[in-house]
Amino acid sequence: MNHKNTEIQEFLAELRHLQIKLWIEDERLRYNAPQGTMTPELLQQIKEKKTEIIAFLKQVNSKTVKSIQPVPRNQELPLSFAQRRLWFIEKTGLSGNAYNMPLTLHLVGKLDLVALQKSLDEIVARHETLRTNFAEINGTPVQVIRPPFELELPQQDLSGLAKSQQTTQLQQCLQTENEKQFNLEVDPPIRVLLLQLGATEHILQVTLHHIASDGWSLTVFAQELSANYTAAVEHQPSTAPELPIQYADFAVWQQEYLQGESLQTELDYWKEKLKELPQLQLPTDYPRPVVETFNGASQSFNLPPLLTSKLKQVSQEQGATLFMTLLAGFKVLLHRYTAQESIAVGVPIANRNRREIEGLIGFFVNSLVMYTDLGGEASFTEVLKRVRQTSLEAY
Template structure:
């Protein structure tokens, strides 16, 4: 019996065309070619041919949808949808420092300052977003990609102070650094600052603007820093392979991909799901300011091992994920506090579902609206099933950028709050909270918890961030201090735990 490939080649040579309509195999052949013997063979191999054609269609779609490098012809590339929204917010001067993303590393040991500076410069040369400024041409924002440059790495020596003085001063300096605004039309969206606490103790703070990076990028950056710094210290070339594409290639691809059928099928789902979406009205301690503020604080959360074990058992039994189970509990809490049955929260999704963008530093993260109707006094198992259904549907329609959704749904816009949702829920990978990387002759730890201080910026009314740590679940609840008192949120957190 001929192999399927040979059989199909033979048919093609006789000008027999085969194609799929849904699940049905269609066939067109010149007169006299389809002998009864050939018809029997086709009938016998029908399922095999259908499977082959489906795979071929998938491969073709995959090839057509591959993100390819754009021609660099001097025309500045467009912004991605996510960047456009941030650019608009920045232009309106609405965000203060809410979109600054600090990465704070505590380094103990023998630091090679020159190698560190060289490594940061190599990362900037590798990733275009870190050397991109933004401008407008005829009212349309564009990316201006600059050639590689030498990043300043100022060193501030605090080693003369007593330990308690140094800690206070450091918190002050880190806060000041984080409050410093980027001028996106002029400044590269990355800064770095080194503080020396003792002969062998340093704090490195790298600040990115969100327009050039996201949470995932803050794990790519230290991993690359680790690889390049190690190579530089040992006088070896960088071991990192060349990047297949750059962020600008993604921005152009995204504009072309999200059109026609792809766009309409994704949009139709969201339009139906979020039609007349009610705003979640949580009772606040203070009236909402006319213009949204970003002043925040955080309250730690700790779900002990015994309870975590029960949550995991329930998750397994119900065939859900940890994210779904924790979200279902949070939605019940929000419903009780607000007295509302319709609960929508936003959840960030990495949006890195293509291998070619996994290693890039850039702003890919997308927000999904998780909307669940809790009407009819459901049991928790029923709530969990509803949340599971919502989450699976949302993941199936995750390609549509949140910004495009807002543009199409046109919810009532207000300077006082985020459109579509004001509460965020996220379960992070523990890797994202503590990226694993090392530097030669140095002990490294992510210092954000230790040096965070009381103040933080928040972009929403309320944000619940959780991540598994060993047998427990840890996290924090960030809240807008212009809306809520610490006491209110502590009470809410204790009800959640």
């Protein structure tokens, strides 16, 4: 691959991390981006690289495997590889509610319950994943798609409580709801709960199981609920375009694509990359429990604008993306704490690399293991080069 193609590939990799999608339609470059991610600076870069991007995408498309097509439903429908992995974990009975995905929506204004119910039911009818159960036939897990149904919408009225009591009770209700487990063989992988805080204030708690959703899916769900509700209160039909495929179609396509030489190539790469990988020996304050508890927390912080600007400058100078530079810095930090030279970090990717699946609710997210050898008294610049190389290979 020549230098110009490598530069474009790196730029597209950075856009993928921002969940920005580019494609060619009628010989024109189109894009789709989550709200707030397409900055004027990024848009200008896309315009400047437009010719090279189109040429690169055409080159890639010429080698692209066949498109995903709908398949008949009168056959056994396999699970995707991601679903099979999660199904196996669920069958051990050790995951508890770890794979529940809560979506908490704050509704302000007079609520039309009939319109809300209709809006939820339309989403369930639109996305087969939300009405899919799982079973085993001769030891092989399969998807069992149910016909559309009316989603139960339980309600709790907290409006009569004092503010402090209401806040406490609200948190307890949300926690209790999230702790409930799904029986994937019987229950639909979606639950909802409506909590009334006042005459014009409600909390809608939507809980999805990860086997039927991911972070991207939560955004799709919220956007469709808003559009459906707006249409319902105005007594208008839903304007959502028909989905070209469903998740089960993707699962069948994936099974057909990842076999033989394609599968072996992927396996050979990862086996070589991850062989004899040592466990990271972080100096934690408590030993790792024998049975995983899934207890944890998140820590959020903002980098100062000046530091962010300098990081972007370093990235540009080294031909890397900002993600690669931050990952290199994180790996150096892990090396400092452990003195280990072989460092692997799991990185989630949206994995929505085909237009047919961008509007689907389903489990597409994947984790890539980014391995880097920090040996040889490498400088940070050298570490960044190694991280950059691994990132390009992994994608």
